[in-house]
Amino acid sequence: MTMKKRKNKSIYLMLVPIYAFTIIFVLFPILYMILLSFLSKAEVWGVVKEVTLDNYKKITEPLYIKTFLDSIKLAAISTGFVVLLGYPFGYFMAKLSKKWKRRMMELIMVPFWTSGLMRLYGWIIVFRSNGTLDQILMGLHITKSPLKLLYSYEAVVVGMIYALMPFMVLSVYSSAEKMDWTLVEAARDLGATKFKAFITITLKQTMPGLLSGVILTFVPSMGMFFVADLLGGNKIVLVGSVIQEQLTKGRNLPFAAAMSVVLMLLTTMLISLYKRVTGSGEMEGLV
Amino acid sequence: MREVILDLQDIKKSFGKNEILKGLNLKVHEGEFLTFLGASGCGKTTTLRIIAGLEMPDSGQVILNGVDVTKKEPNERDVNTVFQNYALFPHMSVEDNIAYGLKLKKVAKNEIKKRVKEVLSLVQLEGYEKRRTTELSGGQKQRVAIARAVVNNPKILLLDEPLGALDAKLRHQMQLELKKLQKSLGITFLYITHDQEEAINMSDRIVVMKEGQFEQIGTPDEIYNEPKTSYVAAFVGDSNILTGTVKECAEDKVVMEFAGGTVMAQAKGKSYKEGEQVVFSIRRENIKLEDHKDMPIKAVVKEKSFAGGMLRIVFLVSDNIEIVASRQGINYNLVPGEETEISFASEHVVILNQEM
Ligand SMILES: Nc1ncnc2c1ncn2[C@@H]1O[C@H](COP(=O)(O)OP(=O)(O)OP(=O)(O)O)[C@@H](O)[C@H]1O
Ligand SMILES: [Mg+2]
Numbered sequence: 001m002t003m004k005k006r007k008n009k010s011i012y013l014m015l016v017p018i019y020a021f022t023i024i025f026v027l028f029p030i031l032y033m034i035l036l037s038f039l040s041k042a043e044v045w046g047v048v049k050e051v052t053l054d055n056y057k058k059i060t061e062p063l064y065i066k067t068f069l070d071s072i073k074l075a076a077i078s079t080g081f082v083v084l085l086g087y088p089f090g091y092f093m094a095k096l097s098k099k100w101k102r103r104m105m106e107l108i109m110v111p112f113w114t115s116g117l118m119r120l121y122g123w124i125i126v127f128r129s130n131g132t133l134d135q136i137l138m139g140l141h142i143t144k145s146p147l148k149l150l151y152s153y154e155a156v157v158v159g160m161i162y163a164l165m166p167f168m169v170l171s172v173y174s175s176a177e178k179m180d181w182t183l184v185e186a187a188r189d190l191g192a193t194k195f196k197a198f199i200t201i202t203l204k205q206t207m208p209g210l211l212s213g214v215i216l217t218f219v220p221s222m223g224m225f226f227v228a229d230l231l232g233g234n235k236i237v238l239v240g241s242v243i244q245e246q247l248t249k250g251r252n253l254p255f256a257a258a259m260s261v262v263l264m265l266l267t268t269m270l271i272s273l274y275k276r277v278t279g280s281g282e283m284e285g286l287v
Numbered sequence: 288m289r290e291v292i293l294d295l296q297d298i299k300k301s302f303g304k305n306e307i308l309k310g311l312n313l314k315v316h317e318g319e320f321l322t323f324l325g326a327s328g329c330g331k332t333t334t335l336r337i338i339a340g341l342e343m344p345d346s347g348q349v350i351l352n353g354v355d356v357t358k359k360e361p362n363e364r365d366v367n368t369v370f371q372n373y374a375l376f377p378h379m380s381v382e383d384n385i386a387y388g389l390k391l392k393k394v395a396k397n398e399i400k401k402r403v404k405e406v407l408s409l410v411q412l413e414g415y416e417k418r419r420t421t422e423l424s425g426g427q428k429q430r431v432a433i434a435r436a437v438v439n440n441p442k443i444l445l446l447d448e449p450l451g452a453l454d455a456k457l458r459h460q461m462q463l464e465l466k467k468l469q470k471s472l473g474i475t476f477l478y479i480t481h482d483q484e485e486a487i488n489m490s491d492r493i494v495v496m497k498e499g500q501f502e503q504i505g506t507p508d509e510i511y512n513e514p515k516t517s518y519v520a521a522f523v524g525d526s527n528i529l530t531g532t533v534k535e536c537a538e539d540k541v542v543m544e545f546a547g548g549t550v551m552a553q554a555k556g557k558s559y560k561e562g563e564q565v566v567f568s569i570r571r572e573n574i575k576l577e578d579h580k581d582m583p584i585k586a587v588v589k590e591k592s593f594a595g596g597m598l599r600i601v602f603l604v605s606d607n608i609e610i611v612a613s614r615q616g617i618n619y620n621l622v623p624g625e626e627t628e629i630s631f632a633s634e635h636v637v638i639l640n641q642e643m
Pocket of ligand 2 (some may be wrong): 331333371447624
């Protein structure tokens with residue numbers, strides 16, 4: 001009893017730095033951001049202490065509503081592709097032998113050794129007019145003239161898929177890896193075809209991984225303005241781009257804060273939906 | 288004779304370079320309770336998986352109810368399995384687990400409800416329909432696994448150590464219930480166990496398996512009292528495996544020289560040459576310690592110990608050969624170091640086939 005108490009106490013002591021870190025670097029900035037979003041913009045730079053709801057009213061202007069909708073649409077499309085490509089990838093990876101699992105894992109991790117921005121520049125080289133892709137396609141006589149893929153919606157989607165795919169693969173993999181495959185055998189034994197067993201057992205068992213993959217893809221893709229900026233030129237304006245613009249060129253801190261708060265609320269709603277669906281607070285692949 | 292429901296013909300299976308099953312032949316009759324008994328890793332589970340279609344044999348045929356199903360998918364075979372770890376679907380209720388097979392067969396909803404209810408009462412789990420399988424005890428999970436399989440009314444039920452995870456008391460109770468269930472349903476049971484007592488109590492026939500081969504197939508009585516090889520003799524019950532030299536073989540009796548004395552055995556139709564070395568077995572409980580009718584052998588008491596309700600006495604006969612005897616109860620006034628005599632009654636001495 002006393003032993004247990006003491007043990008608990010020391011665990012709490014060990015947690016103090018973690019709590020302190022979270023409070024200073026996560027909670028305070030968020031509170032500060034929320035506070036900012038209710039203040040007014042100063043003439044030149046900064047804020048004046050005048051409480052107002054104007055920033056939130058501004059978000060309801062058609063231009064910004066459209067930005068939110070566009071962002072959600074792009075995120076949904078990207079996430080859709082990431083699910084279609086990443087689920088089978090993660091699933092089959094879990095079925096590989098130990099040796100091949102490790103190799104695949106290394107292959108997935110390699111891109112993380114270089115900066116994400118650098119890798120996006122790589123895509124520019126591939127997509128630009130007369131770039132690698134055009135040269136290959138034209139060399140194979142599949143196309144006659146450059147496709148002008150860079151600065152298109154498609155290029156942005158490809159960039160998004162590329163940047164977010166590893167999160168889906170890893171989160172599906174981690175739940176498929178934990179799966180008890182004798183359940184599938186039991187289903188087959190009870191008369192299920194391979195397809196039926198996949199739908200009723202495998203998909204259900206890997207659903208937490210799939211859903212957390214969706215969140216890990218959808219949420220960041222709402223804010224990945226640099227992908228849209230680099231690969232989409234200025235054609236595609238996302239929430240992230242607007243926030244960044246308002247912070248820098250627009251010098252409107254309170255409005256940028258208000259947009260961030262709305263984005264955060266949307267994200268929180270998604271995660272609570274996930275918790276509702278899977279009935280658990282833990283996220284696969286996040287632990 | 289009842290009909291042959293399953294016929295295994297020369298089944299072979301290798302994993303990588305290891306030959307796990309080395310040509311299995313077996314005919315199982317309808318309604319039979321047949322048990323595979325053998326040490327860990329001898330290929331029992333692999334055999335069952337091949338019958339279920341979860342594993343493909345490298346060669347040989349699986350004939351189920353007269354039809355060659357060797358190449359058929361598991362869902363195309365009229366057999367169901369109770370898995371070693373139960374493999375209950377954790378995201379489904381007890382009811383949905385049991386109804387899984389029936390739903391796939393598109394049985395009508397109210398019919399499913401009725402049959403689930405029936406089978407639940409059969410395994411004494413009435414009212415557990417809505418429970419989550421993760422909220423059940425080991426014994427209850429095991430019943431649900433059995434219910435989920437038998438509700439489909441398969442031709443054969445495959446059970447892979449279904450009682451392995453249960454404690455001794457519950458296991459004994461479940462043994463009786465399973466046997467009763469099998470009798471009342473009339474389904475053929477193929478049953479795996481490590482436990483020789485379980486095998487002897489429940490089975491119509493026992494298959495003793497060793498390193499991917501069937502060592503002996505027979506009724507519990509045959510396996511227990513007439514083991515064909517020293518492996519079977521040692522595996523089923525506790526036997527002394529000894530070597531003697533044939534002195535005489537006349538009519539139905541074999542006389543052997545053993546440890547400076549003679550031992551008699553029944554020849555059972557076989558003939559043995561004079562001077563031939565033969566291996567024979569005798570059970571611990573069949574070693575006579577007094578009132579000798581056969582020629583006694585001189586022995587020294589080496590050790591006396593009491594375990595599991597049995598008194599174990601180790602004797603040393605000439606040539607430093609150890610012989611172990613066991614008796615119920617503790618009142619044997621033999622003390623270690625004491626010189627005494629033991630004897631083997633000829634009806635209890637079993638001559639074993641020589642191992643290759
Ligand atoms: N998928 C597999 N790949 C490689 N080897 C396997 C595979 N399945 C089984 N084996 C090997 O085959 C042998 C027999 O296995 P099996 O599971 O049939 O034994 P068992 O008699 O059921 O043992 P136990 O009583 O421990 O359950 C073992 O040596 C095992 O390592
Ligand atoms: Mg096994």
